[in-house]
Amino acid sequence: MEKIIDIQHLNKSYGTHEVLRDINFSVTKGEVVSIIGSSGSGKSTLLRCINLLEKPSGGQILYHGENILDDKHDVASYRKHLGMVFQQFNLFNNHNVLNNCVVGQIKVLKRSKEEAEKVAMHYLNVVGMDKYINAQPKQLSGGQKQRVAIARALSMNPDVMLFDEPTSALDPEMVGEVLKVMKELANSGLTMIVVTYEMEFAKEVSDRVIFMDKGVIAEEGSPERIFQNPTQERTREFLKRTILQPQ
Numbered sequence: 001m002e003k004i005i006d007i008q009h010l011n012k013s014y015g016t017h018e019v020l021r022d023i024n025f026s027v028t029k030g031e032v033v034s035i036i037g038s039s040g041s042g043k044s045t046l047l048r049c050i051n052l053l054e055k056p057s058g059g060q061i062l063y064h065g066e067n068i069l070d071d072k073h074d075v076a077s078y079r080k081h082l083g084m085v086f087q088q089f090n091l092f093n094n095h096n097v098l099n100n101c102v103v104g105q106i107k108v109l110k111r112s113k114e115e116a117e118k119v120a121m122h123y124l125n126v127v128g129m130d131k132y133i134n135a136q137p138k139q140l141s142g143g144q145k146q147r148v149a150i151a152r153a154l155s156m157n158p159d160v161m162l163f164d165e166p167t168s169a170l171d172p173e174m175v176g177e178v179l180k181v182m183k184e185l186a187n188s189g190l191t192m193i194v195v196t197y198e199m200e201f202a203k204e205v206s207d208r209v210i211f212m213d214k215g216v217i218a219e220e221g222s223p224e225r226i227f228q229n230p231t232q233e234r235t236r237e238f239l240k241r242t243i244l245q246p247q
């Protein structure tokens, strides 16, 4: 299987604080990888390094075999292939739902307004928000905002979707509607990297689970193995804590 993203020996430090150390993993087409681990273990920093919101301090990120950290590599063209969904939605508050999903397509992908609207409508339908195209973000619930944010990212037809704790800022009753959409996307064959505290989601939906601890990948494997038979004591402790006391 072709690796879409292949991370090799990635490091990230802030001053003398080493936040990521020798991270190695890859993602193949259609794979869903969940990244779990305690607060401060480096999960968000890893996602932010993958889409270059943070500059890695060392190592390589190969995208279809090419190191995008090479000086000669065009960062903007690489980032076009990645969709990102944040904890805090980050919708444009001065645009209605439809425009939120259209502006990036016109600006970055140079699509016509007509084409962009067609694509946006398709994905708003996928996330069940097509009836709200004229609504302003402030009129929406958190779950609805997050579904629009997912449609906006999908409208750019990314190769890989990165989700950074997409349900952590939601009221509990809205978590399910967002996870349902993410589950459908996973089943449709979308390639996804998901940082999450939703252990049920990680267990049921992922093809692979990565457990991070203090800036390193402590353990990696199928959800069955990680959840039923973790080999590391720190994985066991984390799962015990998280499953008994969701964070």
Ligand SMILES: Nc1ncnc2c1ncn2[C@@H]1O[C@H](COP(=O)(O)OP(=O)(O)OP(=O)(O)O)[C@@H](O)[C@H]1O
Binding pocket: 014, 017, 019, 037, 038, 039, 040, 041, 042, 043, 044, 045, 046
């Ligand atoms: N911009 C920054 N400057 C300095 N230190 C940072 C910065 N961003 C993150 N860190 C530090 O890096 C470490 C990892 O943070 P990160 O947010 O990646 O962890 P996380 O596993 O995603 O945590 P959480 O689950 O709470 O979101 C933490 O110690 C944090 O304080």
